[in-house]
Amino acid sequence: MRDSQQAADLLTWYDRHARVLPWRVSPSDLRSGVVPDPYRVWLSEIMLQQTTVAAVKKYYERFTYLWPTVGDLAAAGDADVMGEWAGLGYYARARNLLKCARVVVHDYDGRFPDTCKELLKLPGIGPYTASAISSIAFDQAETVVDGNVERVISRLFNIRTPLPASKPEITKIAQTFTPSARPGDYAQAIMDLGATICTPKSPTCGICPWRSPCQAHDLGTQAELPLKTRKAPKPTRLGIAYVARRSDGAWLLERRPDKGLLGGMLAWPNSEWNEAPVDSPPLDAEWCLLSAEARHTFTHFHLELKIKLANISVESEPERGTFVPPEEFAPSQLPSVMQKVFNLARDAFDDWS
DNA sequence: AAATCGTGGAT
DNA sequence: TATCCAAGATT
Known part of the structure; x- marks a missing residue:
């Protein structure tokens, strides 16, 4: 032809x-x-x-x-x-x-x-x-x-x-x-x-x-060209991420369910992400709120994540998540939004001690 | 079938 | 800062 x-x-x-x-x-x-x-x-x-x-x-x-x-x-x-x-x-x-x-x-x-x-x-x-x-x-x-x-x-x-x-x-x-x-x-x-x-x-x-x-x-x-149909504006959702460091250096992390956002990925325990998130820490501790927030934009919404830190003793049992020893944890295993949280949390822990 | 699902670079 | 966009698939 x-x-x-x-x-x-x-x-x-x-x-x-x-x-x-x-x-x-x-x-x-x-x-x-x-x-x-x-x-x-x-x-x-x-x-x-x-x-x-x-x-x-x-x-x-x-x-x-x-x-x-x-x-x-x-x-x-x-x-x-x-x-x-x-x-x-x-x-x-x-x-x-x-x-x-x-x-x-x-x-x-x-x-x-x-x-x-x-x-x-x-x-x-x-x-x-x-x-x-x-x-x-x-x-x-x-x-x-x-x-x-x-x-x-x-x-x-x-x-x-x-x-x-x-x-x-x-x-x-x-x-x-x-x-x-x-x-x-x-x-x-x-x-x-x-x-x-x-x-x-x-x-x-x-x-x-x-x-x-x-x-x-x-x-x-x-x-x-090409012409494209307008995309809806992105709403902003709020949330809280919890970074717990045990005295032996282990970090409290959570495997997200296979379905949905960041499905199957390792993550910091966190609240739901919506207009008014409820404070829901993964274990009882003295949580310290960071002044810095992690900001991240996903495909269809902006996220503003507050970060709470806690130092945990070795005998404490979390309600959810698993403590990962430092030799098994690399921040590169985390999705980008969770790497942002870690970077802010690590700086704060460094100042703390 | 419209919504959902990440991230970082370019503009 | 805001928006677009990059070798799309799934539900």
């Missing part, structure tokens, strides 16, 4: 400008016969969901160092994986990552399926990720539609229907461009194009391989 020339133009651009990424097999290596590792493609795609390349790099290196194969990851402990994911956000991804690894090992003999249909059955793999794995790891002609593709296609066709309503139309158009040859490189090329040239603000149309067919560039509307 006519669109094959556009795909070819993009692949030519990609051959020269493909970014070097830890999880990527370069076009030249691919031609030399290097075969992508589906485990690493899958791992990188899960980490990259709603997350920047810069933020993912260290985590990807660490995970592949600790768990080089899907079998290694499947055999890992839940707490170890959650602790290594800490700071990356969207923690359901980490829970589903482990679930998926174990399903692949036990139900698929340790080999990822190669079709979208089968991949979509696995936990944590949705339409985008299934297409990405199928095309990049298995050379199947599937179409990826991520935020980059939404933006590129919206501009190419000057689509003025706001997202997400325009997504079906965008998907349909994107499918007509996907080539049967080198679909994996094409998928990565169109995402690279969106990430490096067809950027959200100030796109560099002057060097774009798709400038000539681009309707938005023709009309000068590229900077205002």
Whole structure:
């Protein structure tokens, strides 16, 4: 079809400008016969969901160092994986990552399926990720539609229907461009194009391989596309976090339930987060309120956390949570909001003693 | 099917 | 400071 020339133009651009990424097999290596590792493609795609390349790099290196194969990851402990994911956000991804690894090992003999249909059955793999794995790891002609593709296609066709309503139309158009040859490189090329040239603000149309067919560039509307429906303003919630240090140096921590915010993560015991939180310490003690608060913004609300400290004797029994000895505790295992709390609490304990 | 689910960098 | 946004999935 006519669109094959556009795909070819993009692949030519990609051959020269493909970014070097830890999880990527370069076009030249691919031609030399290097075969992508589906485990690493899958791992990188899960980490990259709603997350920047810069933020993912260290985590990807660490995970592949600790768990080089899907079998290694499947055999890992839940707490170890959650602790290594800490700071990356969207923690359901980490829970589903482990679930998926174990399903692949036990139900698929340790080999990822190669079709979208089968991949979509696995936990944590949705339409985008299934297409990405199928095309990049298995050379199947599937179409990826991520935020980059939404933006590129919206501009190419000057689509003025706001997202997400325009997504079906965008998907349909994107499918007509996907080539049967080198679909994996094409998928990565169109995402690279969106990430490096067809950027959200100030796109560099002057060097774009798709400038000539681009309707938005023709009309000068590229900077205002894609249109998006307004998001609701974020309310502010209040809460109290309790940091207890036992005389032997152990810290009182709590494993959050698998469902909901920060699910499955280690955390300081805390009150509910709402308009008027109730003081609910995890054990009876002389709690000292810090003057400093931890402020943090989540996806859909702001949080202002008061912090209470207590020194605890070794014979006391908490009503909830577990004392973790200092040699087993690293603040890097905590989600970012809880790391903020720890940093403020540690400074206060240091002043205290 | 609208809400939920993190974080940090850029503007 | 406020808002946007980044290789979305789940319920």
